[in-house]
Amino acid sequence: MRFPGQGASSTIRQFALGIAVTLVVMAPGGALPRALAASAEPLLNQLSDRLLLRESLSGQFRQYKHLPFLEQPFESSGHFALDDAGGLRWQVEQPMPSLMLVRDDSVTLDGKPVKDRGTGQLITLIMRGFMVGELDGLLRYFSVSGDLDRTPWVLELKPTGRLSAVIRGVTLQGDTYLQRIEILEPESAQTVIEFCDVHPGATPQDAVED
Amino acid sequence: MLSKTKAPLLWCTATAVLLAVTALCWPGPGWLQTDLFALLPSATDSHWQKRADHSLTQSYESKLLLRVSAKSGAASQQFLQQITAELTGAGFLAPQQQDLEQERWRALSQVLYPYRRGLITAQQSAALRDDAEGFLRQYRQYLHSPLGASSLNTLPGDPAGLFREFIEHAAPGMATGGNDGEVVALSLRAERLGLQRLEALYSMYLDWKSRASGQGLLFQASGPPLYSAFGVHSASREISTIGIASLCLLSLLLVLCLRSFRALLLTLLCVASGLTCGLLTTIVMLQQVHLLTLVFGATLIGIAADYALHYLAHSLSPHWRRERALATVYRSLYLGAFSSAIAFAALALLPFPGIRQIGVFMAAGLLGSFATVCLLFPALYPGLTSPGRLPAFCRFTPGRQRRWPVLAALLLLLPGLALLTPRDEIRDFYAAPPQLEADENAITAAAGAARDSRYFLITAASPEELLVTEELLLAQAQQRPGDARLSAISQLIPAAQTQRNNAELLARLAAGGALSAHLEGLGIDAEQGREMTQAYRQTDFNPVTLNALSGLSLPTGTGRFLGCRADSCASYVAISGAATPRQLAQLASDVPGADLVDRVAEVNRLLASYRVWVVALLLVGGLAAGAVLTAAAGWRSALRMIFVPVTACLASFAALGYLHGQFSVVNLLALLLIIGVSLDYAVFRSLTPVTEQAATTLAITLSACTSILAFGMLGFSSTPVISAFGQTIAIGLVAAYGLSWLVPPGGEASE
Numbered sequence: 029m030r031f032p033g034q035g036a037s038s039t040i041r042q043f044a045l046g047i048a049v050t051l052v053v054m055a056p057g058g059a060l061p062r063a064l065a066a067s068a069e070p071l072l073n074q075l076s077d078r079l080l081l082r083e084s085l086s087g088q089f090r091q092y093k094h095l096p097f098l099e100q101p102f103e104s105s106g107h108f109a110l111d112d113a114g115g116l117r118w119q120v121e122q123p124m125p126s127l128m129l130v131r132d133d134s135v136t137l138d139g140k141p142v143k144d145r146g147t148g149q150l151i152t153l154i155m156r157g158f159m160v161g162e163l164d165g166l167l168r169y170f171s172v173s174g175d176l177d178r179t180p181w182v183l184e185l186k187p188t189g190r191l192s193a194v195i196r197g198v199t200l201q202g203d204t205y206l207q208r209i210e211i212l213e214p215e216s217a218q219t220v221i222e223f224c225d226v227h228p229g230a231t232p233q234d235a236v237e238d
Numbered sequence: 239m240l241s242k243t244k245a246p247l248l249w250c251t252a253t254a255v256l257l258a259v260t261a262l263c264w265p266g267p268g269w270l271q272t273d274l275f276a277l278l279p280s281a282t283d284s285h286w287q288k289r290a291d292h293s294l295t296q297s298y299e300s301k302l303l304l305r306v307s308a309k310s311g312a313a314s315q316q317f318l319q320q321i322t323a324e325l326t327g328a329g330f331l332a333p334q335q336q337d338l339e340q341e342r343w344r345a346l347s348q349v350l351y352p353y354r355r356g357l358i359t360a361q362q363s364a365a366l367r368d369d370a371e372g373f374l375r376q377y378r379q380y381l382h383s384p385l386g387a388s389s390l391n392t393l394p395g396d397p398a399g400l401f402r403e404f405i406e407h408a409a410p411g412m413a414t415g416g417n418d419g420e421v422v423a424l425s426l427r428a429e430r431l432g433l434q435r436l437e438a439l440y441s442m443y444l445d446w447k448s449r450a451s452g453q454g455l456l457f458q459a460s461g462p463p464l465y466s467a468f469g470v471h472s473a474s475r476e477i478s479t480i481g482i483a484s485l486c487l488l489s490l491l492l493v494l495c496l497r498s499f500r501a502l503l504l505t506l507l508c509v510a511s512g513l514t515c516g517l518l519t520t521i522v523m524l525q526q527v528h529l530l531t532l533v534f535g536a537t538l539i540g541i542a543a544d545y546a547l548h549y550l551a552h553s554l555s556p557h558w559r560r561e562r563a564l565a566t567v568y569r570s571l572y573l574g575a576f577s578s579a580i581a582f583a584a585l586a587l588l589p590f591p592g593i594r595q596i597g598v599f600m601a602a603g604l605l606g607s608f609a610t611v612c613l614l615f616p617a618l619y620p621g622l623t624s625p626g627r628l629p630a631f632c633r634f635t636p637g638r639q640r641r642w643p644v645l646a647a648l649l650l651l652l653p654g655l656a657l658l659t660p661r662d663e664i665r666d667f668y669a670a671p672p673q674l675e676a677d678e679n680a681i682t683a684a685a686g687a688a689r690d691s692r693y694f695l696i697t698a699a700s701p702e703e704l705l706v707t708e709e710l711l712l713a714q715a716q717q718r719p720g721d722a723r724l725s726a727i728s729q730l731i732p733a734a735q736t737q738r739n740n741a742e743l744l745a746r747l748a749a750g751g752a753l754s755a756h757l758e759g760l761g762i763d764a765e766q767g768r769e770m771t772q773a774y775r776q777t778d779f780n781p782v783t784l785n786a787l788s789g790l791s792l793p794t795g796t797g798r799f800l801g802c803r804a805d806s807c808a809s810y811v812a813i814s815g816a817a818t819p820r821q822l823a824q825l826a827s828d829v830p831g832a833d834l835v836d837r838v839a840e841v842n843r844l845l846a847s848y849r850v851w852v853v854a855l856l857l858v859g860g861l862a863a864g865a866v867l868t869a870a871a872g873w874r875s876a877l878r879m880i881f882v883p884v885t886a887c888l889a890s891f892a893a894l895g896y897l898h899g900q901f902s903v904v905n906l907l908a909l910l911l912i913i914g915v916s917l918d919y920a921v922f923r924s925l926t927p928v929t930e931q932a933a934t935t936l937a938i939t940l941s942a943c944t945s946i947l948a949f950g951m952l953g954f955s956s957t958p959v960i961s962a963f964g965q966t967i968a969i970g971l972v973a974a975y976g977l978s979w980l981v982p983p984g985g986e987a988s989e
Contacts, residue, residue: 093387097394100761104382118384123761126379137383151384194388219387
């Protein structure tokens with residue numbers, strides 16, 4: 029079996045670009061111009077009104093990653109918790125247990141500090157935004173459009189600036205809670221995170237300080 | 239003496255020649271310097287160190303760190319975006335600047351990718367040797383977390399994430415904003431950091447501070463461009479303040495004492511011609527002039543006016559005749575101007591580029607003013623229309639005062655002189671506004687982004703030895719206590735042997751099935767896994783060499799290979815973090831071929847050696863001036879004249895001892911100027927007949943007032959090096975003026 033473009037210069041370029049972008053992608057400066065941000069604010073305010081806002085939140089997640097070189101999606105599942113200080117606990121149970129904790133600028137994986145290339149902060153930003161209704165933060169990285177009249181509502185995020193080199197777009201769906209995040213990446217890769225059994229409050233074992 | 243028509247013609251011809259020569263020799267853009275280090279001599283003769291200094295300076299001097307902290311991260315981000323946009327709009331920042339950096343990393347990754355089997359960090363290598371299964375299991379966990387999503391795309395070419403980690407490890411730590419802030423590190427466009435624009439940068443900084451405060455944000459900024467911008471901002475303000483204040487005082491004094499508008503215009507002409515002559519001569523001879531030289535040059539106004547004042551003051555004397563006006567003062571003007579010019583020209587002998595500029599500027603300026611007085615004044619100044627009258631204080635006869643109180647006062651100088659200790663610290667010279675210093679400390683504390691001008695210079699006989707030495711240094715730094723973060727070229731191109739060892743390690747893991755098992759653990763079927771690990775199973779491997787980097791523009795902050803000459807190769811390893819000098823020195827001493835270069839310490843050592851040189855120059859200059867004066871006026875008069883500058887210098891240093899307790903080469907250089915000016919006073923006094931002493935008293939008084947005020951104002955400069963210079967001279971000139979009353983008049987001396 030031969031992987032698409034393996035050994036070819038296109039793969040090298042793609043690989044190099046991925047590394048280069050993640051080295052600088054989350055630095056400030058690539059976010060949305062203010063004029064665009066202003067036009068998206070009514071939509072986000074409207075969406076914010078539809079959300080059940082909570083101090084803390086927990087639930088189950090299932091993550092699929094479709095990769096062009098794999099026939100089966102790359103899959104993991106577990107449960108998550110967001111606490112009132114904005115910390116995220118992401119407990120993977122299947123296929124192999126691991127625990128990611130995101131707090132302020134620090135991210136740990138199974139107790140060891142790890143380099144966050146921005147993904148941890150981005151997911152935390154999105155999830156916390158939908159939990160407390162502070163969706164303005166999305167405008168730092170995306171232009172926003174959507175259809176809020178249907179159920180579940182759909183929000184389309186188009187990355188602006190350097191993030192567009194690694195993400196083609198993000199689609200969010202939900203009702204009173206965020207239910208689904210779909211991230212489209214270059215070269216047909218796609219990540220889907222689905223949330224279920226979402227409920228307010230975090231159990232004591234979900235505390236991010238653990 | 240030349241006739242009234244020939245003399246102005248000669249002045250005009252000389253001016254035209256100077257302008258023509260300047261036009262022919264004009265150096266073009268870049269003739270005006272602002273970098274403080276440009277004032278200093280090169281601290282090293284080492285070819286490699288000069289190249290490393292140049293390379294580091296280029297990357298370091300344009301760095302700007304901005305930090306905003308607020309309760310809301312969005313507000314911080316938005317504010318930083320506004321600032322970035324404003325910097326781009328003002329031309330300081332290239333559009334999409336971070337994309338350029340991204341492009342550098344992309345190009346570098348592309349070049350290194352084919353050699354990835356040998357490119358593993360020392361930590362990865364150790365972890366794989368100790369517990370390969372544990373290492374790979376941890377990577378699988380990482381891939382299953384949201385953090386690993388982007389790494390999954392690179393799985394076919396980099397199944398264990400080793401190459402990605404290798405590249406990220408080579409990237410110097412991206413500054414973070416701490417827990418409550420956002421930080422952005424920018425590289426400003428070097429070509430836009432010119433004089434005119436730098437002042438605008440400082441104004442922008444002040445505006446950001448004010449706006450952030452209004453929005454409830456805390457804004458901090460740091461970086462060499464801001465310090466330069468502050469230097470330009472304060473220097474240009476001081477040039478205008480000192481220049482205008484000097485001119486205003488001069489005008490006021492002249493109008494009050496000489497009561498002639500023409501006298502005022504001629505004095506201004508004398509000053510202007512001195513400044514122009516000084517500036518053009520410096521540019522023609524040295525092809526450049528520093529901003530601080532111009533600041534210093536503003537004080538030429540006070541000295542250049544001396545000659546005009548000496549000429550004009552005598553017009554108030556009842557014995558004054560226009561035909562003999564120049565003859566009356568010529569000898570004292572001539573000796574005063576040339577002795578001062580020689581004193582300043584002596585500065586050009588010192589190996590300080592900045593001091594050399596000042597010496598040439600002042601010597602040429604004084605001679606220009608002297609020539610203007612001698613060639614233009616007799617033709618253009620007819621004297622007062624009504625008989626003038628000298629102020630009452632001018633009737634006091636000099637040289638009649640009791641001398642024992644002076645001797646007693648001299649005894650008071652001794653404790654002050656005993657209190658003095660030398661201090662040679664270049665950082666004392668630099669203007670560091672408290673606001674910027676506080677910002678820098680805060681950013682360093684929050685973001686861990688301490689700037690460091692120190693580096694390790696690595697030299698070896700071959701590129702391979704060079705890389706081996708770097709790797710040894712990195713390994714030693716890793717094991718030692720202290721937070722020395724190093725960026726070396728071997729983090730991008732490891733030694734060939736290291737690469738081969740890495741490739742062998744991966745080949746063993748691939749052959750043993752560890753990599754295939756790892757991929758199966760990720761749900762990838764066996765056949766696909768074999769395909770992915772095929773490249774790693776190969777035993778032949780050609781390491782990448784430093785040549786692969788030629789033609790690449792390397793990302794900011796990475797180490798640099800400086801090249802090879804006939805017998806040696808060199809590179810530098812950049813340092814960040816908070817390692818102490820002792821820790822770094824120990825590290826360098828333990829690794830043969832690695833030398834710690836501390837540019838600031840080297841410059842300080844130079845300052846100390848030049849302090850000794852200046853003392854020697856003062857002694858030689860004093861002896862030379864004494865010899866000239868002895869030949870011109872006899873040894874007794876020469877001793878009386880020399881007494882004034884020597885005692886004025888001692889008085890100035892004694893005052894420094896009482897006030898600060900420390901002195902540096904700058905204070906010593908100020909003594910040269912005190913000698914030049916106070917010698918004028920003594921010469922004017924000593925060579926003027928008793929009958930003309932009243933006019934001389936007026937001339938010396940007017941000169942002293944303007945000079946002391948001009949230099950006294952320099953003493954309030956926010957640039958410490960200028961302030962120290964101004965204070966020393968102002969104190970010395972006060973003493974010189976007082977001492978000039980002790981010098982007996984010429985007629986009396988000869989009697």
